[in-house]
Amino acid sequence: MKAKQKLTVFSLCLVMALGLLAACTPSETKADGSDDAADNSSPIDYDSFGRMGNNIGFGEDGGTYLDNYSEYNEKLTYADKVAANAERNTPNTYTDQFGFTYQPVPADEKGWNISYLNADDRGCLACHESIEDVVMSLDTKHNVYAMGYPTQVTIANCLGCHRNAGFGNIQLVETLHGIHNSNPQFTAMDGSCDSCHFIDSDGKFNLWDYAKYDLYKGITDVKADEANLDVTYDQTTISDNSQLFFESLNNEPSEWRTDTDPAVADAWTLTIDGEVENPIEMTVTELVEKFGTKSSVQKQGCIENATGNAWIYQAELTGVSMKDIIDYVKPADGVTNIKCTSEDGYNMVSPGFDEINYEDCLLVTEINGEPLPAHQGYPVTLAVPRNSAASYIKAIQSISFVTVPSDGEEEEEEGVGTPLDPDTGKMQGKPNSAVLNFPDGVVLEGQAGKELTIEGYADAYDEPISKVEYSLDHGKTWTTLETPDNDPTCWTYWRLNYTPQEAGSYLLKIRTTSTQPDGSDRVCSRDTNFLFHVK
Numbered sequence: 157m158k159a160k161q162k163l164t165v166f167s168l169c170l171v172m173a174l175g176l177l178a179a180c181t182p183s184e185t186k187a188d189g190s191d192d193a194a195d196n197s198s199p200i201d202y203d204s205f206g207r208m209g210n211n212i213g214f215g216e217d218g219g220t221y222l223d224n225y226s227e228y229n230e231k232l233t234y235a236d237k238v239a240a241n242a243e244r245n246t247p248n249t250y251t252d253q254f255g256f257t258y259q260p261v262p263a264d265e266k267g268w269n270i271s272y273l274n275a276d277d278r279g280c281l282a283c284h285e286s287i288e289d290v291v292m293s294l295d296t297k298h299n300v301y302a303m304g305y306p307t308q309v310t311i312a313n314c315l316g317c318h319r320n321a322g323f324g325n326i327q328l329v330e331t332l333h334g335i336h337n338s339n340p341q342f343t344a345m346d347g348s349c350d351s352c353h354f355i356d357s358d359g360k361f362n363l364w365d366y367a368k369y370d371l372y373k374g375i376t377d378v379k380a381d382e383a384n385l386d387v388t389y390d391q392t393t394i395s396d397n398s399q400l401f402f403e404s405l406n407n408e409p410s411e412w413r414t415d416t417d418p419a420v421a422d423a424w425t426l427t428i429d430g431e432v433e434n435p436i437e438m439t440v441t442e443l444v445e446k447f448g449t450k451s452s453v454q455k456q457g458c459i460e461n462a463t464g465n466a467w468i469y470q471a472e473l474t475g476v477s478m479k480d481i482i483d484y485v486k487p488a489d490g491v492t493n494i495k496c497t498s499e500d501g502y503n504m505v506s507p508g509f510d511e512i513n514y515e516d517c518l519l520v521t522e523i524n525g526e527p528l529p530a531h532q533g534y535p536v537t538l539a540v541p542r543n544s545a546a547s548y549i550k551a552i553q554s555i556s557f558v559t560v561p562s563d564g565e566e567e568e569e570e571g572v573g574t575p576l577d578p579d580t581g582k583m584q585g586k587p588n589s590a591v592l593n594f595p596d597g598v599v600l601e602g603q604a605g606k607e608l609t610i611e612g613y614a615d616a617y618d619e620p621i622s623k624v625e626y627s628l629d630h631g632k633t634w635t636t637l638e639t640p641d642n643d644p645t646c647w648t649y650w651r652l653n654y655t656p657q658e659a660g661s662y663l664l665k666i667r668t669t670s671t672q673p674d675g676s677d678r679v680c681s682r683d684t685n686f687l688f689h690v691k
């Protein structure tokens with residue numbers, strides 16, 4: 157329970173009167189029962205008009221501020237005042253779904269972040285428990301996204317989709333303003349433009365959740381040559397089955413399979429036909445018996461995975477090779493595409509014939525040696541590597557080989573493109589990096605003077621990663637991890653060892669670079685920010 161200020165009966169009445177007048181600033185009751193409006197300010201007096209002031213100097217007792225000069229050394233005790241403010245303004249901590257304690261705002265010695273930035277009341281997670289919950293609580297249908305790694309879903313994930321006219325043309329700028337402004341809950345929580353935005357000195361509305369890292373005070377900067385970061389990487393690390401992200405199927409949740417009952421695979425018929433010599437209609441079990449299975453390690457990353465997000469995994473996939481199927485069914489000359497249907501009607505991305513004519517393009521039945529998890533499309537998912545996760549077609553029911561007539565124009569090889577960030581004009585998630593073993597703002601107890609390992613990935617879909625850079629001083633100096641001869645079919649999994657010398661808040665910035673087909677660098681649209689608190 158935080159200390160409450162003492163008010164005179166007179167000023168209390170005025171506070172209440174003001175409170176009624178100032179409907180725009182109702183006080184918020186915190187989880188600990190304390191009251192924000194009373195808590196977050198130093199003791200205030202009011203003049204006879206109800207205006208704040210009259211604390212020290214000019215006032216009812218008369219005299220100018222300078223006349224009362226002699227009072228200052230007794231009444232203005234900065235040290236106590238500042239210490240009390242910091243104490244009153246300890247940032248909130250929360251527990252996430254994975255059991256991690258995290259604190260979005262660094263504590264600073266003056267309590268500045270809370271007093272002046274109001275930082276604990278800004279950004280999506282100040283008011284929402286999680287973005288997953290937001291999405292599932294909407295009044296209309298929205299796909300469910302669930303994280304496998306303890307990386308938070310952020311506004312960046314939302315923008316990965318909703319800044320692109322290609323995805324239903326729904327722009328966040330329209331929907332989020334519509335749903336927040338005048339919304340009674342938003343108003344009751346003191347919501348304003350500042351809740352979501354940082355308005356900079358040019359009057360530009362930036363997203364608070366992007367801008368906040370560079371606004372906070374209380375972060376310990378460590379220069380690259382003093383940080384002694386030890387960074388290693390490999391491309392072989394695989395995710396555990398519990399770390400696979402989930403993007404929901406499109407049918408009703410009541411229709412989603414929740415187990416991997418073998419009877420489903422025994423009864424699931426896959427039709428492979430179209431312009432082929434030997435069409436197939438077999439159950440998944442029969443297909444596996446006839447063609448056998450192959451295994452390969454593959455990454456899978458959603459195209460909407462924007463800065464710092466973790467809709468990505470790498471795992472060992474096992475299934476019937478599409479190459480074996482193609483050899484058997486014998487598509488007609490000139491076949492250009494496949495048309496897929498799936499249980500939930502998903503067929504948005506039916507890949508081209510050349511994309512599936514690979515050994516490692518699999519009709520997946522197992523991940524990491526276990527049956528394909530129900531949420532990954534049990535009993536069978538078509539995995540098309542060298543692409544984004546959108547071309548992993550879960551619960552697939554049919555594949556039809558077709559010839560799509562060309563419009564005569566030579567198609568240019570463009571590679572995988574992700575939505576653009578309008579602020580930077582660059583792709584939001586290509587290249588990209590995220591921390592995978594901790595949530596942003598994680599609180600690490602007993603970590604001072606002890607080696608800490610932060611793990612994460614770097615990836616650029618079809619482009620090789622050329623380097624990943626790390627900064628602990630707000631981007632002034634960097635430690636570079638070179639990743640020569642990088643294989644773009646696998647992710648780049650890095651481990652950063654760092655020994656924080658003292659307790660405090662630290663900000664790790666990660667800058668990722670990939671190599672474009674013409675050999676030039678592609679630098680990430682934004683740096684990934686990862687805040688951590690050593691206690």
Ligand SMILES: Nc1nc2c(c(=O)[nH]1)N[C@H]1C(S)=C(S)[C@@H](COP(=O)(O)O)O[C@H]1N2
Pocket residue numbers: 400401402403404405406457458459498499500501502531532533545546547548549550551552
């Ligand atoms: N049948 C089906 N397959 C699908 C989808 C879908 O909605 N239905 N979504 C695709 C998209 S856009 C992504 S990112 C991945 C999600 O991967 P995961 O849930 O397997 O991790 O599935 C892909 N396959």
Ligand SMILES: [Mo]
Pocket residue numbers: 403458459460545546
């Ligand atoms: Mo996706």
